[in-house]
Amino acid sequence: MQEASGWLAARGIDDLECITPDLAGVARGKMMPAKKFAANTSLALPSALFMHTISGEYPDESGDFRYSPGDGDLKLVPDLSTLCRVPWESDPTAQVICDLVDQSGVAVGYTPRNVLKRVIALYDAKGWKPVVAPEIEFYLVSKNVDPDYPLVPPIGRSGRQIQSGQSYSIGGVNEFDELIDDIYDYSDAQGLEIDTLIHEEGAAQLEINLRHGDPLELADQVFMFKRTIREAALGQDIYATFMAKPIQGQPGSAMHIHQSVIEKTTGRNVFSNEDGSASDLFFCFLGGMQRYVPAALIMMAPYVNSYRRLTYGMAAPTNTAWGYDNRTTAFRVPTSDPAGRRVENRLPSSDTNPYLAIAASLACGYLGMVNNLQPEPPTDRTVNEDGVISLPRGLLEALAIFEAEKDFGAVFSPEFVGTYAGIKRGEHETFMQVISPWEREFLLLQV
Numbered sequence: 001m002q003e004a005s006g007w008l009a010a011r012g013i014d015d016l017e018c019i020t021p022d023l024a025g026v027a028r029g030k031m032m033p034a035k036k037f038a039a040n041t042s043l044a045l046p047s048a049l050f051m052h053t054i055s056g057e058y059p060d061e062s063g064d065f066r067y068s069p070g071d072g073d074l075k076l077v078p079d080l081s082t083l084c085r086v087p088w089e090s091d092p093t094a095q096v097i098c099d100l101v102d103q104s105g106v107a108v109g110y111t112p113r114n115v116l117k118r119v120i121a122l123y124d125a126k127g128w129k130p131v132v133a134p135e136i137e138f139y140l141v142s143k144n145v146d147p148d149y150p151l152v153p154p155i156g157r158s159g160r161q162i163q164s165g166q167s168y169s170i171g172g173v174n175e176f177d178e179l180i181d182d183i184y185d186y187s188d189a190q191g192l193e194i195d196t197l198i199h200e201e202g203a204a205q206l207e208i209n210l211r212h213g214d215p216l217e218l219a220d221q222v223f224m225f226k227r228t229i230r231e232a233a234l235g236q237d238i239y240a241t242f243m244a245k246p247i248q249g250q251p252g253s254a255m256h257i258h259q260s261v262i263e264k265t266t267g268r269n270v271f272s273n274e275d276g277s278a279s280d281l282f283f284c285f286l287g288g289m290q291r292y293v294p295a296a297l298i299m300m301a302p303y304v305n306s307y308r309r310l311t312y313g314m315a316a317p318t319n320t321a322w323g324y325d326n327r328t329t330a331f332r333v334p335t336s337d338p339a340g341r342r343v344e345n346r347l348p349s350s351d352t353n354p355y356l357a358i359a360a361s362l363a364c365g366y367l368g369m370v371n372n373l374q375p376e377p378p379t380d381r382t383v384n385e386d387g388v389i390s391l392p393r394g395l396l397e398a399l400a401i402f403e404a405e406k407d408f409g410a411v412f413s414p415e416f417v418g419t420y421a422g423i424k425r426g427e428h429e430t431f432m433q434v435i436s437p438w439e440r441e442f443l444l445l446q447v
Contacts, residue, residue, distance in 0.1 A: 005038035009034075013093065015093045016033070016095070018037070018076055019097060020076060020098045020099070021113065022050050023050055025112070025354060029043075030076070037078075042075065043098070045073065047074050048068070050108075051419060063422060064417070064421070072103065077099045079098065084096075084191055085190065087185065088231040095224075097224075099114065109413035119362050120362075126369075128264065129264050130362050130365075131213065131215075131260045132215045132362070133211065133213070133258040134222050134255055134256070135257075136208050137200055138205070138253055139203075139241050139246050140154050140205075140233060140239070141241055153203040154238040157175055157176070161203075162204040164205075166201070169199045172204075173206070178236060183208075183229060186228045192221050193211045203250060208229075210222070218354075219358050222255070223354055242351050244306040244349035245308035252310075257344070257357065258343070269339050282343075283375055284373055285369055286322050286343060286365075287375040289331050289343065290373075291364070291373050295401045296363065297391060300347050300349065301349050304395050304431050305351065307393060307394050311389075312384055312386065313384075317330040318391060319383050319388070319389070320390055326383075328382045329379060329384075333378075343365070395427070395431075399421055399424050
């Protein structure tokens, strides 16, 4: 805390945001004067804050989902390694990501950062260290203040509305040069490391790739990147959205996760044998992904809208197949040398909470490794355009198999499984209260 105080003083920081991700990945917390933070002031948030839906409602208790009888406080514990400036604020402001503990100092099991820490600890107990590299897709759209109107692409520097078909187009990226410059500047100020930035297939759809590293650090980076990109877009008078399927007829947005596992003592990639061939643990990891990811999909595709992306013919996986350098599969093994052998999980959507998506993906691979699960043979076919969908088709179906998977209580904690399921059930009930344009168009005068 002394070092943090000196850091704040040296930069003339006036205000500090103490933030933590809720189950949706939304930043919650408190702002305070930097001097008060330096005095090691105790901070707390009500427990119910982590039990409401994305629309801010508190669902009815159901299944194993229960509220704390007194809605007691949870303590915020700053992770000072995440302390950094908030570059878009006009006054000198810093931010720090916090963990949550109860009044006795025990980590709260249903909060996202603690869920991921629990999964990392499982690897640690086996002498392993997981390594991840996320890729985050998002759309830029014109400002939309009325949700009844569809989203449309923004106007670029050419003065024309951006069209689709711009995959890997440098000209497509150049349409938003000022925005990209702001994203780079904001990222540098926060210590966020961008590996590459490209234009994706959709109209004004971009993708940022992050450098590989520790799962918790990378989840923190995605959490902060989302804030950064939204703020940079607002500065250019447009929106950035991480909805999985924001525009009808356009490709969805994913958060692909590249994963490998190394030995803690040697740094050797356990997915490769000494002779460079694929190891048994590599195939077991894939076997775990195939066996468990459908049950964990609700942690990677958390909203009704998420399942609109997982539709055949729209460049998204609809299966649990795996293959070598095959982008139509759920689990792609990119071409690499033995030290870089990894598995890319292409199922998570960009609307997901990065802590939960990474935790879910790593947990599925871990269960395959410890249970010696074997994968199906790899495929070299195009497997996402044949009309066959071997994943849950909607939120309730995904929720049912998530709750039914007995192994998840041990890896994620029973309190997380119960809490998350209750919130998702509540979100579906809220969604069912909304009448869609499709219903008005086809049912109004015909049924």
